[in-house]
Structures are given as structure tokens and as C-alpha cells.
Amino acid sequence: MSQNNLSKPTRLNRPDDHLPLDFPKLNPVTAVADFEQSKIEEKQIRYNPSTWEVSRDYSRIHLLEAKHLQYKKMLLLDKFRETAVQKRKDFDKQWAQVEKDEENFKLNFRRYNRFIRENNEKRDRAEKKIADEIELQNKRTLDISLMKEHYLYISNVKNMMEKRLKEHKMYEDYLQVVVKSSQSYKNLNELLYRYESLIETKDVLSEKQHLSLIALELARANMMKLIEDKSLVLVGLQNQLASLQERYDLAYAKSLQWESNVSKIQDICTHESTRAYLVKNSIDDTYVAMCRRKCIEPSLPAADFEGKLVFINKTLGDLENVIAKMKNSKREKKPPGQ
Incomplete structure (x- = not known):
């Protein structure tokens, strides 16, 4: 297994797999001929693996084989890292270029947006200016038409005034004759000024007279109103006076009645006071006489008439008892046949 792997490296063990392909610019015929020649030479060469590449059944050999494979992988990994870097x-x-392009795009977009906004503002100003110009033209056209109408009106007035001047030319001639014949006026303007001053004076006097008449009418109205108010006040006062006179007569009659009643009451009071005085004297004399009869000294005050009356009543009661006892004793002493 290890021998085959070492003798024939796979696609993954090739360090140039992940590198960018760069094909040389050669003649195709020459390249094919060189390729065939290399194949023939490769078949003629006998591959003799080295002692270190032969697989053995020892663990150290497997470890060396693994280290050798690791070394190749590390070389391949370093190349991959360099390629990755x-x-x-x-x-x-490329990213920096993209960011730069993005910034340029943003800047261009802002410029384009500002350019569009400025164009819109310019277009709005131009449209507003065109509308103002159209409105101004319409206004000027209307003013021109109004001025034409005013010009026609002034022309008509001028013609009418010229016509009237021609009609009143004879009055001017007459005034010129008056100025020439009179020594008070030097020219026609002084005569007209005099006429205007007289008219103004007349208007002032008329206004003053009108104001005086208004003031007189107002004073007359105020006087009539005052007379009417005072008449009403006098009528009210007369009614009040009649009511007061009636009340006075009634009060005078009642006062006479009360005076007669007071005089009667005074007479009654005098009579009653006289009677009371006589009664008091009688009570005092009776009390003193009873005290003498009983041979006692009067002990009650002179003003204590109630106590004196009580004493007199008690004495009379005792006297009645004595008289009753005497009558009873006489009846008892009298013989039965009599």
C-alpha cells in the first residue's frame, strides 16, 4: 500500500493542483511529439524504490512512513498557505478596488443627485419666471386696455370741456369787460378770487346759521323737556302734599281724641290718687286706733300698708270671733222658754 502510494502519487498529493494553470505557448505538433517521446522513455526506465520507501512490518518503519507522508503533506500545506495568502x-x-469603486459610485451618485436637484430647482425657477412673465404680460395688457379706455374717457371729457368753454366764452368776455370798467380788480383772477371768497363766506355764514338753528332747536327741546319734567314733578309734589294734608288732618283728629282721652285718664288718675291717699290715711288711722285699743305700740313702717291691712284683717277676724263667742254665750244663758 505504502509502496504504491510512494511510487505513484495521487492527484491530492500533487502540489500544483491548486495553483493557477499556465499553459505554455508551444507548437501543438512539437508538444505531442515530446509527449510521446517522454512516454517511451518512461517505459524504458525501471523504477527501483529506495530502502526507506519499501513497506515493512515494523512499527518504526510505519512511523517513519507516516512522518515522511506528514512531511509531504506539510510541504503541500505550506504551498496551499502561500497560495491562500x-x-x-x-x-x-479586489475588495479595496470594490470599496474604492463603491465610494466613487456614492460620490458620483451624490453629484448626480445634486445635479438632478439643481436642475429641478432651475426648472422650477424657470417655470415660475415664465409664469410670472405671463402674468406680468397679462397685467400689462390689462393696464394697456384700461389706459386706452381712460384715454378715450379723458378725450371725451376734453372735447366736452372745450365745447363748454366755447359755450361760456361770452361770460368770460363779459367778465373781462367788468374788470376793465372797474378799478377794484386788476384782472379776471382777482374777480374770481373775490367771488370764491364771497361764496366761501356765504357757506361759512350758512353753516353757522344752521348750527345756531340746531343749537336753538336743541335748547328749545331741552326747555320743553325740562318744563315737562318739572310739571310732572310738580304734579307729583301736589299729590304728595294732598296725601300729607289728609294724613295731617287724620293725625290732628286722632291727636284731639288722644288729648281728650289723656285728660280723662288724668282726671281718673287724680281721683284714684285722692282715693288712694284717703284709703292710706284711713288704713293708717285704723291701724293706729287698733294698736291703741290693744295697748300696743305701732311697729310697722309708715309705708307698709300691706302689713297694716294684714294686721287690720287679723284684728277684725279676732273681733268677729269674740262677737260670735259673745252671741253664743248669750244664747246659752237665755232660758229655754223665752
């Missing part, structure tokens, strides 16, 4: 460099260059 070279490819990585080429890929990095």
Missing part, C-alpha cells in the same frame, strides 16, 4: 492579497486588492 497570495489569493487573500489578491482578494484584498
